[in-house]
Amino acid sequence: xSWIKFLHRNRSDAELQDEIESYLAQETADNEARGMxxxxxxxxxxLKFGNVQKVxxxxxxxxxxxxxxxxxxxxKYAARTLSRTPGFSIIAVTVMALCIGAATSLxxxxxxxxxxxxxxxxxxxxxxxxEHHRGASEDSKYTPVxxxxxxxxxxxxxxxxxxxxxxxxxxxxxxxxxELPESVQAAAGSWNLFPLLGVQPVWGRVFTEAEDxxxxxxVMLTWSVxxxxxxxxxxxxxxxIHLNGxxxxxxxxxxxxxxxxxxxxxLWVPYRVNVTPDVLEHHDWHGSQVVARxxxxxTLASALAQVSAVQYQLHLQYPHEPVAEDVxxxxxxxxxxxxxxxxxxxxxCAVSCMLLIGCLNVSxxxxxxxxxxxxxxxxxxxxxxxxxxxxxxxxxxxxxICAAGGLCGIFLSVFASRSLAHAxxxxxxxxxxxxxxxxxAFACALMFTAALVAGLxxxxxxxxxxxxxxxxTSVRTGASSVSRTVLRKLLxxxxxGITVVLLVAAGLLLKSFLRLRSADVGCIIQNxxxxxxxxxxxxxxxxxxxxxxxxxxxxxVRAIPGVRAVALGNTVPGAGFWGDCVFTVKEHPPLxxxxxxxxxxxxxxxxxxxxxLGIPLVSGRFFTSDDRVAQSYKVIVSRQLVRQFFPSENPxxxxxxxxxxxxxxMPNHVDYEIVGVVGDTLYQVGKDPMAAMYxxxxxxxxxxxxxxxxxxxxxxxxxxxxxxxxxxxxxxxPVSNVLTLDQVIGKSLLDASLTASLVLAFAILSLLLAxxxxxxxxxxxxxxxxxELGIRMxxxxxxxxxxxxxxxxxxxxxxxxxxxxxxLSILATRIFQSMLFGTKPLDPVVLSGVIGTLLAxxxxxxxxxxxxxxxxxxxxxxxxx
Amino acid sequence: xxxxxQPQNEMLKGTLDMMILRxxxxxxxxxxxxxxxxxxxxxxxxxxxxxxLYPALHRLEDRKWVSSYWGASENNRKAKFYRLTAEGxxxxxxxxxRWRQMTRAIGLVMGEEGxxx
Numbered sequence: 001x002s003w004i005k006f007l008h009r010n011r012s013d014a015e016l017q018d019e020i021e022s023y024l025a026q027e028t029a030d031n032e033a034r035g036m037x038x039x040x041x042x043x044x045x046x047l048k049f050g051n052v053q054k055v056x057x058x059x060x061x062x063x064x065x066x067x068x069x070x071x072x073x074x075x076k077y078a079a080r081t082l083s084r085t086p087g088f089s090i091i092a093v094t095v096m097a098l099c100i101g102a103a104t105s106l107x108x109x110x111x112x113x114x115x116x117x118x119x120x121x122x123x124x125x126x127x128x129x130x131e132h133h134r135g136a137s138e139d140s141k142y143t144p145v146x147x148x149x150x151x152x153x154x155x156x157x158x159x160x161x162x163x164x165x166x167x168x169x170x171x172x173x174x175x176x177x178x179e180l181p182e183s184v185q186a187a188a189g190s191w192n193l194f195p196l197l198g199v200q201p202v203w204g205r206v207f208t209e210a211e212d213x214x215x216x217x218x219v220m221l222t223w224s225v226x227x228x229x230x231x232x233x234x235x236x237x238x239x240x241i242h243l244n245g246x247x248x249x250x251x252x253x254x255x256x257x258x259x260x261x262x263x264x265x266x267l268w269v270p271y272r273v274n275v276t277p278d279v280l281e282h283h284d285w286h287g288s289q290v291v292a293r294x295x296x297x298x299t300l301a302s303a304l305a306q307v308s309a310v311q312y313q314l315h316l317q318y319p320h321e322p323v324a325e326d327v328x329x330x331x332x333x334x335x336x337x338x339x340x341x342x343x344x345x346x347x348x349c350a351v352s353c354m355l356l357i358g359c360l361n362v363s364x365x366x367x368x369x370x371x372x373x374x375x376x377x378x379x380x381x382x383x384x385x386x387x388x389x390x391x392x393x394x395x396x397x398x399x400x401i402c403a404a405g406g407l408c409g410i411f412l413s414v415f416a417s418r419s420l421a422h423a424x425x426x427x428x429x430x431x432x433x434x435x436x437x438x439x440x441a442f443a444c445a446l447m448f449t450a451a452l453v454a455g456l457x458x459x460x461x462x463x464x465x466x467x468x469x470x471x472x473t474s475v476r477t478g479a480s481s482v483s484r485t486v487l488r489k490l491l492x493x494x495x496x497g498i499t500v501v502l503l504v505a506a507g508l509l510l511k512s513f514l515r516l517r518s519a520d521v522g523c524i525i526q527n528x529x530x531x532x533x534x535x536x537x538x539x540x541x542x543x544x545x546x547x548x549x550x551x552x553x554x555x556x557v558r559a560i561p562g563v564r565a566v567a568l569g570n571t572v573p574g575a576g577f578w579g580d581c582v583f584t585v586k587e588h589p590p591l592x593x594x595x596x597x598x599x600x601x602x603x604x605x606x607x608x609x610x611x612x613l614g615i616p617l618v619s620g621r622f623f624t625s626d627d628r629v630a631q632s633y634k635v636i637v638s639r640q641l642v643r644q645f646f647p648s649e650n651p652x653x654x655x656x657x658x659x660x661x662x663x664x665x666m667p668n669h670v671d672y673e674i675v676g677v678v679g680d681t682l683y684q685v686g687k688d689p690m691a692a693m694y695x696x697x698x699x700x701x702x703x704x705x706x707x708x709x710x711x712x713x714x715x716x717x718x719x720x721x722x723x724x725x726x727x728x729x730x731x732x733x734p735v736s737n738v739l740t741l742d743q744v745i746g747k748s749l750l751d752a753s754l755t756a757s758l759v760l761a762f763a764i765l766s767l768l769l770a771x772x773x774x775x776x777x778x779x780x781x782x783x784x785x786x787x788e789l790g791i792r793m794x795x796x797x798x799x800x801x802x803x804x805x806x807x808x809x810x811x812x813x814x815x816x817x818x819x820x821x822x823x824l825s826i827l828a829t830r831i832f833q834s835m836l837f838g839t840k841p842l843d844p845v846v847l848s849g850v851i852g853t854l855l856a857x858x859x860x861x862x863x864x865x866x867x868x869x870x871x872x873x874x875x876x877x878x879x880x881x
Numbered sequence: 882x883x884x885x886x887q888p889q890n891e892m893l894k895g896t897l898d899m900m901i902l903r904x905x906x907x908x909x910x911x912x913x914x915x916x917x918x919x920x921x922x923x924x925x926x927x928x929x930x931x932x933x934l935y936p937a938l939h940r941l942e943d944r945k946w947v948s949s950y951w952g953a954s955e956n957n958r959k960a961k962f963y964r965l966t967a968e969g970x971x972x973x974x975x976x977x978x979r980w981r982q983m984t985r986a987i988g989l990v991m992g993e994e995g996x997x998x
Contacts, residue, residue, distance in 0.1 A: 015961070016935060019912060022960040023931070026913040029956055049931045058936045 009063045016059055020052055071396075078397040088369060089401065092362045095769060096405020096450060099358030101412035102762065103351045104443045108417040109424075110344055111442075112433040118332050119257060121198025125294040128335045129153075129163070129307065131286065131324035135596050143324055144286040147279050149314060153290075153327070156310050159303025163292040164193035165271055166261075170704065171243040172536050172734055173229075173267070178242065183534065183736040184225070186243075186267040188274055196293050197260075204237040204252030211251075212270040214277070219248040223256035225266040243267070244536035245732070261289070261336060262428065283314050284321040284582070291332070304329060322582045322597055336428035343755040346832050347762075350505060353498050354762045354769075355450065360498075361769045362454040364491045366398060368780050370462035371484060377462055391459040398455025399448070406447035410440065424754055425747075461487050485784065488777045493817040495770040499763070500821020500854060501828050506763035507846035508829060508839055509756040515838040516749050521574040522681030522689070524614035527564075528708055528741040529715035530572055533726060533733055535703045543700025547628065549729060550697065550705065554606065557709060560721045565612035567708040568697055570604040572613065573681035574745040575706070577601065581693070585645060586655035586671050598645050600691035601683055604702050605636070609694075610678055612710055618642075620652045620676030627675075628698035635672035640680045641691035651677060656693065684748055686837045708741065715740050755835070767854070770817075771861040778810035779865040789869055790877025803870040810862035818854055822847070897929070897937050899976040902969055905947060911960040912938060938963060946972050 024045045031041035061069070082089040117123035130142035131149065150165045166189040173184045191212035194201075201220065211218050219241065221230070230236045240247045254268070271288075279285055294303055307327045315325045334341065370377075377390060414435055421433040461484055540546045550568055557566050571578045582597040584590070591597065607623045609615075618639055627634045635656055642651050655671040672695070680689040697705070711718050719738045726735055739747075746753075782789075789802055829841035839846070904910065904918045915938075916929040941947045946969030954960040965973070 012939070016939075018959070019935065019961045020931075022911065022954065022958055023913045025958050026911075026954060026956075026960065029958075051932065055932050055935050058932065059939055062936055062939065 006064055006068075009060060012063060013056060013060060016056060020049070020055065024049060074393055074396040075400065077393060078400045081397060082400060085369065088365060091772075092365055092401045093405045093408065095358045095361055096402050096454075097408035097412060098765065099351075099355040100402070100406045100409030100443060100446055100450065101416060102409075102765075103355045103446060104409055104439060105413035105416035105420060106344075106348050106351045107442050108413060108435060108439050109420055109427065109433055110348055111436075111439060113337050113344065113428060114333055114341060116333075116438075118260065118336075120260075120332075122293075123332065125161075125296065126197070126332055127292055127294060127300065128330045128332060129290040129292050129304075130328050130330060131311065132326040132328040133322070133324045134326065142328065142330060145288050145290045146283045146286050146323070147275055147288055148281060148283045148285070149311060149323070150288065150290055151280065152314060153307050153310055157303070157306040159295060159298045159306045160292040161295050162192055162196050163290055164190045164196045165288050165290050166190065166193060167271065167274070167288040168265075169269065169274055170534060171267065172245070172534060172732070174242045174245070174732055176240060176242060176247070178245070178732040180229075181732045181734040182229075183532070183734040184266040185264045186269060187261070187265045188269050188271045190271040193271075193291070196291065199254065199258055201252035202255050203234045204250070206252055207270045212272050214272050214275060216270045216273050217246065217248045218251045218270065219243065220252045220254055220268040221250055222254050222258065222266055222268070224259075224263070226253045243269075245539050257432075282321075283318050283323045286322075289335075300329060319593060320591075320597070322599070338426075338428075339751055340424075340426050340428070342832070342835055343751050346505075346755060346835065347758055349831075350502055350759045350762045353502050354766050355446070356453075357495050357498050357766045357769050359450050359453040360491050360495045361773050362398065362401060362450075363457050364488055364495070364773050364776060366394070366455065366458035367461060367484060367488050367491070368776055370394075370458050371780070374462065381463070387463050390463045391456075394459035394462065395451065395455040398458075399451040402447045402451040402454065406443055406450075410435070410443050413439075413443070424750070426751055457487065457491070485777075485781060488780065489813045492770070492773045492777050493813040493820065495766075495773050496814055496817025496854070496858070497820035497824060499766040499770040500818055500850060501824045502759070502763035502766050503850045503854065504821070504825040504846060505828065505832070506756070506760040507850055508836055508841065508843060509752070509759050509832075511843060511846055512836040512839040513749065513752045513756040516686050516752055517746075519682070519685045519838070521685060521745065522615060522679055523573045524710065525574070525741045525745065527711045527713065527715045528572075528613070529711060529718050529722070529738070530575070530706060530708045530741055530744055531719070531722065531735045531738045532704070532706050533735045534705065535733070537703055539730075540703065543628075546700045546703065547698055550606070551625075553707075553725060553729065554608070556725045557707070557722055560718065560725070562712050562718060564710045564712055565608065566710070567609040567612035568606040569609050569694075569706055569708070570697070570702055570704060571706050572708050572741060572744070573615075573683065574685055574741065574748065575683075576748070577683050578603075580690070581658060583656045583658050583693070586657045598691070600637070600641055600693045603692055603694045604697040604699075605694045606697045609697075610636075613708060615681060616679040618677040618679060619650075620674070622676055622678075623694075623696045623698070625698065627696040628700065633670050633672040634675045634696060636676040636678055636694040637674055638678055638680050638689075638692035638694075640689050641693065642677055644691050685745055686749070686752070752835075752837075767857060771857045774810065774814060774858055775861040775865065777813065778806065778862045779868075781809055782806060782865045782869040785869070786872065786877050789872055790874045793872065793874035794878065799870040802872075803866050806866035806869045807859070807862050810866060811858055814854070814858035814862075818851065821854075822851075896980070897933060898941060899973065899980060900927075901934075901937060901941060901963075902946060902965060902973040902976065905963060905965040905969070906973065909952075909962045909964045911952075911954060911962050913954075913960070915963070941969070944972075945969075 024042075027045035027048060028038070028041045031044050032038060034041075036044065118126070120126060129145065131145055132141060133143060136143065145165065147165065147167075150163065154163050166187050169186050169188050171184050171186050172181055174181045189207075191207040191209045194206040199206075202223070204220075206220065207218060221236070226232060226236070234253070236250050237252065238250065240249055242248070248269070259265070292303075294300055304327060311323075311327050312325055315323045317323075337344070381387070381390065417433055417435070421427055427433070535546055535549060540549060554566050554568055557563060578601070580599055580601045582599050584597065605623060607625055607627070610617065610622050620636070623634065623636065637651060637656070645651075646654065651674045654674050656674065657671050672693075678694070681692070682689055683692075707722070709715065709718055709722060723735055723738070726733060737744075785806075792802065793799075826842065833841050900919050901915055904915050904922075907918070910918065912931075912934060916931070916934055919927055919929050938947070938949075942949055942963070946966060947963045948966050949961055949963050951959060952962045
């Protein structure tokens, strides 16, 4: 068979017709010569030739590749059948489009976030290294690396080709004359980071080893700041910009695709810019990320064993400091995905359930249609069609539906995944989230699987009968439809079962989110405006200057009309972790060897902080304006700290010994006297409260402040007056994150809110699909039993009784489905139990809500057809065939 | 699924191709003539089914054993003529010798002396 012949089938057929025509003419002429009449001659010629059509067909077939022509025929047949029932086709295609679209968009996100290796050289050999405390919970398994540990790892181990270190830093970026101040997020990376990742700058060069030193003044721009602030002008390379008022020379520009480790990073400086020599002496300052490239000839396990051995030595060397025992690896993808991984997987499960429901729904519709085509199938099989042919045809039909749905779905998913990525700020964007070959392949695989799932059952059920029974059955006897009815009921039961699982999951997530949203963080949230500023250390180089700025600002802000109270600290409750520190109690006996050191989150606060935020004083006193520079060291602790470490004594007057350096510039080994105990606050909603230590901000060594202003009414109206006050002091000082406290907390709950709302959306769609399925089944049952209902009516059944009869018949699969779904939910909810906050997996409110909703929707779905059945005119019902 | 072709049909198809090629040795001919020549030479023992003649002709053309052109028939009608190609001639030689072997073998089995020559 040649393709050219195949493409020229029509022409070759026409030629054959000519040829046959000429044969017939020839034969007719011969016959006439033999003495026949013209008519007889023609007849004999035709008789001699035989079936013209058969010759044409056989040549046609000879010219077509067999499987191809068969597929083409099946497709044509399926398309014709589908176009005969446009309503059905549109519904089925829409259902598949929604389901495949949703699944594909989630897969797009999952692939870019979790599956696709980052766009670096040989990404398979890159790994993140973290320290691991043996006593740590699963939640805090990965401890950031202490800078001093890193340099030891790098010097004493050989399993990795190289290791690089990086940390987040913040800068006030200004022009050369202090113009256009802005607060930017930056990263500090060791000189070997870019070569290790295999990243080349677009313009300029990367850091050299000599530049990776304290006091270094070189900077690299990311593509976004290069375009945004410097208008993509490559002449910026070699020029200077000011960071925290210090001139830095731009040495290079990173490519646009490089948004690692996050899109918010604007600048890169050498790692050691921020590393004072004393940091290198402390193995407990956990603040950096380490990325390592494995040697090709070394296994990860043996390379890790070396690093862990070095780390364990360090652990033994510093028994009284929180130096971890082990080193654990983590893939780069997982490292970036962080908290997003679990919600993503959950959503993927939810969307798969919805896809399954969609398939079952289409399957259900196909079974219903099978009933209408029962006779046709019977006749065709009587004429010799084989069962496999019939099944193949029906599968082609469901394939056509799924392919059309899938194409629309892929189209939809382009937009859906884009808007999901846009709405979900916590998604890592180290690589863009977009459609690629793998995603399309996935969608196609989905299409075929869906077609098989949706088409196989109906195809088997319609073709399974012997033809005599199929031909004999009529609607009147209704006998053959029993098995089909059972099948449809089973399909609906399964649909409802899975819907219940989704509804339960959505209900639990929603309730958990509402719990989170209304959780008591331990302070006043309403009408509170927050903003950040950082006083650059070179301009505000003494604690006195810092305090002068802060105290005057506080005074002036308090004087703004509408301001109720003002708090100044390094952060506010609900805004994040921001660091912890170990300590010992001076008055307690020394720790046993191997005993975990007490640990608490650290906060800084001004004298008015607690009053302004409404954090209650339990005992002792708040800070006063005397708790400042070079005074006797004072600390306020939280009630949780007292519960944990002073269970049966009065903590006031005791001393917390902070053994190691925990904040740059702060003296080491200082005893802080406890002067007060305050109520507990949450550092992040949804996490258990941790013990907290508050230090006086007026010690003056902090240069990253968070101001919280409590307003009488709408707090956002105060933002401009407050910013004006700051600008009037220091026009070069940028402020950032101007948000209400409510917004700050809302942002931290974005994962939970998105998960809950998406799963809810999937659940509602599934409920809709299932109820449509149920409606279809009951309508079908009604049609099947029309005659029977007519007879019942003729025999005196009341309409109410008939309504009840049909309703019960329809509700039975709903109830079975509900039972099945509840059982499945018990298993399913265990999987995401850890994602629930303050909500039990078998929450009675959620469960009763789900049961109520499902019953109400089922009754509604059954009511319309059942009502129609009860309104039948008995005479017409009896006559229906 | 189509039922597979019967073995006799397979053999006949092969012989029909060979006979068509043999007929064309005598000169170009159109379908009607080819059928008639085969029937005549076989003393009307063989009847060529048109249903297989035309597909066979097209098959031979696909294999480049015959070529075709449109011309006028004896009584000046438009007809499609077939011509044996060089390749077709070689094929005919191969087919003929295979056929001879085959008939001889069958003849031997059937107890005819020296085969059915």
